[in-house]
Amino acid sequence: MSHAYDGHVRHYLDHAATSPLRPAAREAWLNASERVGNPSSLHTSGRAARGLVEDARERIAAALGAHPTEVVLTSGGTEADNIGVMGAFWARRDTEPGHTAILTSAVEHHAALDPARWLARHHGADCVEIGVDEHGAIDLAHFADAVAGAAGRVAVASFQWVNNEVGTMQPLVELVELAQRHGFPVHADAVQGVGHMPFDFAGSGLASAAVSAHKVGGPVGIGALLARRDAQLAPIAHGGGQERRLRSGTVDAASAWAFAVALEEAVSDLSAEAARLAAVGERLERAVAAAAANAIVHGPSRPDAAPHIVHAIIPGAPGEALLTALDLAGIDASPGAACTAGVIEPSHVVEAMGYNATAASQTLRLSTGWSTTEADVKALEQALGPAVSAARATRSAG
Amino acid sequence: MKVLAALSGGVDSAVAAARAVEAGHEVVGVHMALSRNRDEYRTGSRGCCSIEDANDARRAADKLGIPYYVWDLSDEFHDRVVTDFISEYEAGRTPNPCVRCNEHIKFDTLLERAQALGFDAVATGHYARIVIREDGTRELHRANDPDKDQSYVLAVMGPGKLARAMFPLGQMRSKAEVRAEAAVRGLGVSNKPDSYDICFVADGDTKGFLERALGTRPGDIVDENGEVVGAHAGAYGFTVGQRKGLRLPRPAADGAPRYVTSVDTARNVVTVGPETLLSVRTLSGSKTVWLADDVPAATPTPCSVQVRAHGAAVAATVVRDGDSVRVELDEPMRGVAAGQSAVMYAGTRVLGQATIDR
Numbered sequence: 231m232s233h234a235y236d237g238h239v240r241h242y243l244d245h246a247a248t249s250p251l252r253p254a255a256r257e258a259w260l261n262a263s264e265r266v267g268n269p270s271s272l273h274t275s276g277r278a279a280r281g282l283v284e285d286a287r288e289r290i291a292a293a294l295g296a297h298p299t300e301v302v303l304t305s306g307g308t309e310a311d312n313i314g315v316m317g318a319f320w321a322r323r324d325t326e327p328g329h330t331a332i333l334t335s336a337v338e339h340h341a342a343l344d345p346a347r348w349l350a351r352h353h354g355a356d357c358v359e360i361g362v363d364e365h366g367a368i369d370l371a372h373f374a375d376a377v378a379g380a381a382g383r384v385a386v387a388s389f390q391w392v393n394n395e396v397g398t399m400q401p402l403v404e405l406v407e408l409a410q411r412h413g414f415p416v417h418a419d420a421v422q423g424v425g426h427m428p429f430d431f432a433g434s435g436l437a438s439a440a441v442s443a444h445k446v447g448g449p450v451g452i453g454a455l456l457a458r459r460d461a462q463l464a465p466i467a468h469g470g471g472q473e474r475r476l477r478s479g480t481v482d483a484a485s486a487w488a489f490a491v492a493l494e495e496a497v498s499d500l501s502a503e504a505a506r507l508a509a510v511g512e513r514l515e516r517a518v519a520a521a522a523a524n525a526i527v528h529g530p531s532r533p534d535a536a537p538h539i540v541h542a543i544i545p546g547a548p549g550e551a552l553l554t555a556l557d558l559a560g561i562d563a564s565p566g567a568a569c570t571a572g573v574i575e576p577s578h579v580v581e582a583m584g585y586n587a588t589a590a591s592q593t594l595r596l597s598t599g600w601s602t603t604e605a606d607v608k609a610l611e612q613a614l615g616p617a618v619s620a621a622r623a624t625r626s627a628g
Numbered sequence: 629m630k631v632l633a634a635l636s637g638g639v640d641s642a643v644a645a646a647r648a649v650e651a652g653h654e655v656v657g658v659h660m661a662l663s664r665n666r667d668e669y670r671t672g673s674r675g676c677c678s679i680e681d682a683n684d685a686r687r688a689a690d691k692l693g694i695p696y697y698v699w700d701l702s703d704e705f706h707d708r709v710v711t712d713f714i715s716e717y718e719a720g721r722t723p724n725p726c727v728r729c730n731e732h733i734k735f736d737t738l739l740e741r742a743q744a745l746g747f748d749a750v751a752t753g754h755y756a757r758i759v760i761r762e763d764g765t766r767e768l769h770r771a772n773d774p775d776k777d778q779s780y781v782l783a784v785m786g787p788g789k790l791a792r793a794m795f796p797l798g799q800m801r802s803k804a805e806v807r808a809e810a811a812v813r814g815l816g817v818s819n820k821p822d823s824y825d826i827c828f829v830a831d832g833d834t835k836g837f838l839e840r841a842l843g844t845r846p847g848d849i850v851d852e853n854g855e856v857v858g859a860h861a862g863a864y865g866f867t868v869g870q871r872k873g874l875r876l877p878r879p880a881a882d883g884a885p886r887y888v889t890s891v892d893t894a895r896n897v898v899t900v901g902p903e904t905l906l907s908v909r910t911l912s913g914s915k916t917v918w919l920a921d922d923v924p925a926a927t928p929t930p931c932s933v934q935v936r937a938h939g940a941a942v943a944a945t946v947v948r949d950g951d952s953v954r955v956e957l958d959e960p961m962r963g964v965a966a967g968q969s970a971v972m973y974a975g976t977r978v979l980g981q982a983t984i985d986r
Contacts, residue, residue, distance in 0.1 A: 551699075554745060571682040572659065573699070624740070
């Protein structure tokens with residue numbers, strides 16, 4: 231999408247961070263925001279608000295192959311991941327104290343990785359981070375070893391569906407199959423895949439999955455934990471007991487409604503849109519190769535990859551300089567990795583893929599979505615070559 | 629011009645950037661992350677590299693409507709400034725880290741990166757003036773406000789870098805005027821406390837910082853006759869001219885205060901003596917950076933010389949021979965420490981600078 235910001239045209243290629251609000255979702259939110267009433271109130275206005283929430287829940291469930299009861303509305307993906315990991319750990323420990331192992335991967339989003347690490351530091355969890363191959367895919371043999379090593383002690387396993395930095399799809403089917411044979415639940419961070427690839431919660435065998443509205447063009451501030459009825463979960467925050475007693479706090483009816491509208495729109499034409507974005511992604515891959523012949527590119531042209539993410543390690547081009555140059559050229563892009571006070575940290579994902587800290591800070595992530603246009607692709611094709619040259623020049627300078 | 633404004637998060641750099649915008653330049657703000665430990669919020673008035681400072685810089689850029697980026701120069705800062713600071717003390721000299729930061733970070737790494745990205749100049753909130761003569765020659769001058777003047781720590785950048793530097797605050801009459809202007813412009817940092825001391829020694833305890841870096845190395849304090857008069861925990865922690873913190877068990881025979889007159893870290897000996905021994909009439913310096921091609925000082929040339937960041941300049945005569953300078957002082961000066969910069973001025977104009985050898 232090209233849009234004007236402060237009089238300058240911007241080309242937005244950072245949908246994996248957040249996707250622009252879909253017009254239909256904005257309309258839905260505005261309409262719903264005029265309603266009065268707490269969905270937990272028993273009076274007419276309250277029941278009307280509750281009706282809106284339940285309609286939204288049913289539509290979200292239908293879009294994701296889940297039963298409405300399985301949809302627990304949260305404040306977003308991070309909260310859903312925290313309940314999915316910490317809630318599962320605490321529930322399991324309460325019934326079977328010996329189950330202290332958490333199996334996860336080294337390339338999880340911090341929303342899922344940090345709760346596991348926190349449990350290890352503060353609550354005696356034994357957290358095992360499974361390694362990945364050079365493309366960021368979880369090593370199934372390592373997982374099998376870890377399962378054998380922690381046999382009879384696993385509280386929960388937590389794996390992402392799609393890696394948010396490099397777009398690699400994880401082998402969830404195989405991971406879940408092994409977990410089921412050993413009788414422990416699997417939570418999936420599905421935030422980055424939903425809306426881009428078909429998702430069927432009922433058929434997945436997962437105990438729980440985290441999804442977020444704003445990654446699919448819904449509002450920021452709402453998401454959901456899909457949780458099987460028999461999933462053993464404890465709440466991580468305590469209060470009024472809303473949302474199956476798993477997520478206390480007044481439900482945001484307007485946002486839930488807009489979430490449902492955005493998600494429905496995202497999945498309604500999913501295969502055609504995925505094909506469109508994959509074709510765009512392949513052009514972005516070529517643009518990276520043209521700008522830097524020695525770049526290491528992960529994009530949708532390979533198997534088992536999401537259609538909307540193109541990631542590159544560009545030797546000699548510091549990420550912060552490259553992003554400065556692209557930003558000044560009107561392109562909104564990302565290093566992929568997290569920032570602390572504006573400083574880009576070396577990517578833990580790229581390091582887990584076997585690269586050193588230098589390579590892990592020479593990264594670029596381009597991600598597309600519903601509003602991406604031909605003009606955005608052309609702008610990137612024109613801007614990337616000079617931006618890479620400028621970024622490389624900053625490295626020889628000083 | 630395309631101008632990169634260095635935004636520390638303080639009031640000076642914010643107003644400098646605002647003035648560059650107002651002058652019609654295309655300005656982009658960059659905050660340099662210099663500390664490896666950024667997980668800190670500001671406590672007291674010290675420091676320049678906390679998360680809060682980065683947030684303040686971002687808000688200033690928002691207010692000015694300019695793009696804003698954070699560049700992580702913490703590795704360069706550590707290697708070129710912090711490490712140098714420690715090794716200079718370890719060698720018995722007294723470094724000036726602000727000079728090294730201007731030399732290696734602001735007017736080297738930052739300036740070169742800015743140029744690679746297409747910027748014509750770097751603007752900072754330093755108090756100094758650049759005067760452009762009719763023939764295009766650039767001169768570096770003291771700021772209008774003598775109390776805030778920072779030309780002493782800027783002279784090291786040399787003529788080539790001076791051509792790509794902007795100091796929009798050089799004409800300001802006082803810091804109060806800068807703060808008032810910040811308030812008028814709606815910049816939230818208008819009443820933010822000044823930063824003092826050395827930014828990477830957050831608690832202001834330089835001796836403790838050096839002790840953590842270098843460990844304790846107990847040795848003798850001797851007087852001018854070589855007689856042991858006290859003990860120290862590491863000669864590196866002393867500076868020529870220092871009087872406080874010597875902890876000598878007995879006063880001098882004449883009862884006069886004693887000062888550090890030399891620091892020999894190779895032998896780990898600190899020598900003390902009366903104030904008269906501190907006086908010098910001659911300075912020699914090396915690593916000379918000369919900013920005034922039209923005043924080459926190949927023959928004895930009158931000037932004034934300043935040897936500390938906040939010291940007064942004294943009348944002198946300088947002779948320059950390539951990389952070296954020799955300065956004859958009109959009046960004796962005391963407390964001249966090797967490692968510090970000597971900056972030569974003609975009136976308000978900076979002629980050049982050298983690192984004092986002795």
